Amino acid sequence: MLPPLYDQKSRIKLLVLLLALLIAGATVVYTNVLVQRLSEREQSQIDLYAKTLRYIINTEDTKNLPFLQEQIIEANTTIPVILTDGENINDAKNLGLGKGLSEADSVRRMNAVLLDMQKRHPPIVIELAGGVRNYVFYQDSRLLRQLRTYPLAALAVIASLSMMAYIAFSYSRRAEQNRVWVGLAKETAHQLGTPLSSLVGWQEYLRQSDRFREEPIVEELGKDIKRLEIITERFSNIGSVPVLKAENLYHTTRNAIAYLESRVSRKVKFSIETDLPLDTPACLNVPLFDWVVENICKNAVDAMDGRGSITLRLRRVKTRREWWRWRKPRPQVAIDITDTGKGISKNKLESVFLPGYTTKKRGWGLGLALARRIIENYHEGRLFVKWSEVGKGTTFRLILNQ
Structure with a gap:
């Protein structure tokens, strides 16, 4: 049978694993809730953005245009959007294409982003006068994309840290066990040394004694001494690098x-x-x-x-x-x-x-x-x-x- 500590080790490991899974699951669920809320908020912002564009394009009242332009259109600094007429790109914001690009490179990249947007969200249609339609395409903001990947990144970091902690703990435990084994071996070899030397002396004394010189007990004692010497050598080898x-x-x-x-x-x-x-x-x-x-x-x-x-x-x-x-x-x-x-x-x-x-x-x-x-x-x-x-x-x- 095992001591209580070893007997309970499997249960402790299972408990730690279940606790880690519970924390990981709670993290994923909570993050998904935040992602859903932020996604709904961005959807509302884009709907308002599209309605504002439709109003600006169709209205003849220019009194409120600066306010709308500043507070809604220009206030969107995070959500990537592209406005098209179905064939050409009329406007684009927050695409993050970089600076110093030629016109041809910019158009090529915007078209690539547009294709990605078409796969992710259906466009918002803007009805204009004369039956003309414009389309607002958009994709998730960088913050929302990062938040979507956060659980995986967090789990990867937690797993890495847990592995490092486990390795460090195992190394420390093995080192401690090694010190115990080596210390025990050295002490045992040391303790055996004194009585062994005494037994060797007594055997030599009996060999030189006229009374016990021919007795079989002397030879048997020699065999036991030899065995003790082997045991002492074994413990000495454990206590040092063999x-x-x-x-x-x-x-x-x-x-x-x-x-x-x-x-x-x-x-x-x-x-x-x-x-x-x-x-x-x-x-x-x-x-x-x-x-x-x-x-x-x-x-x-x-x-x-x-x-x-x-x-x-x-x-x-x-x-x-x-x-x-x-x-x-x-x-x-x-x-x-x-x-x-x-x-x-x-x-x-x-x-x-x-x-x-x-x-x-x-x-x-x-x-x-x-x-x-x-x-x-x-x-x-x-x-x-x-x-x-x-x-x-x-x-x-x-x-x-x-």
């Missing part, structure tokens, strides 16, 4: 499971198969690699209740190129570790790598989390569940660079 070397993958894997074979139930059968030449190298740190294989195999033994088979198969895999890596990817090899245990349900395939996840009554649930960290952070490889079926078993895939 040195990776090209090692024989088959022999290194064989040595890693040899230690386990003599220390687990005899009803568990280990086997190693390979599709690779026996001299195939892989870039790895042997103590840490052994630790990864040991953690995965120990979990497999527990999942099988001490009875079953564990098969390790070495194979070549197609190199996956990551888009964020600038350098050319190196050839890769894989180790598939398959057991005949209880299997993992599909909704737990990623949870098994979270710190604290465990199905056992004892243990901290750090084995697979530590294994993935060793492979991905220190070896630039990958560790994941390739296949699992409840009641049949599980296959972990471990990918390394050559």
Whole structure:
């Protein structure tokens, strides 16, 4: 099972996503309301503009013409309009064609704008004396066009900022986790150093003692000391940048499971198969690699209740190129570790790598989390569940660079 924080993480993510969608939806709806109101206002302005033009053209009373010209016709400084007689352009305002254009260029651009206006809004007809008609074409103001695109721009900015915040938070969290792991590893290695030195001294004392020199206990003590030295070296490697070397993958894997074979139930059968030449190298740190294989195999033994088979198969895999890596990817090899245990349900395939996840009554649930960290952070490889079926078993895939 997982600690409460990890157990609730999916629900928290869903809640944040729903809240973000709610805010985005409210923004779009409110902006659309403003756009609709502004569009209706501009429509009213254009209707008044057309009526004023009709009045100015048809009236013989010149008394009010300056007022109408100034307060209505010239007051329109935002809505692009074109007045035509059906064939020729008689007047145009607010088209934003730019300065310094030749007459031919201006006409060409106005005709292009006119075609766009005809597609967007039906013209307003101005009835003149003698059955003559003029037509007022118009399009949305620049402010209205900007307001229409505002929701998309706002959502893009919010999404970008959210992504940046998520990346920064994830980086900060990973950095903090790394500091915790490294600090724990250094402290553990330091704490093991003192009693280990004492045990080495006691073993040497017993070897030189006439009473215990020939006793098997001295040799067994030596084996345990050797094991403690390996564990200390592992923690020391986590606490610093480990040195990776090209090692024989088959022999290194064989040595890693040899230690386990003599220390687990005899009803568990280990086997190693390979599709690779026996001299195939892989870039790895042997103590840490052994630790990864040991953690995965120990979990497999527990999942099988001490009875079953564990098969390790070495194979070549197609190199996956990551888009964020600038350098050319190196050839890769894989180790598939398959057991005949209880299997993992599909909704737990990623949870098994979270710190604290465990199905056992004892243990901290750090084995697979530590294994993935060793492979991905220190070896630039990958560790994941390739296949699992409840009641049949599980296959972990471990990918390394050559």
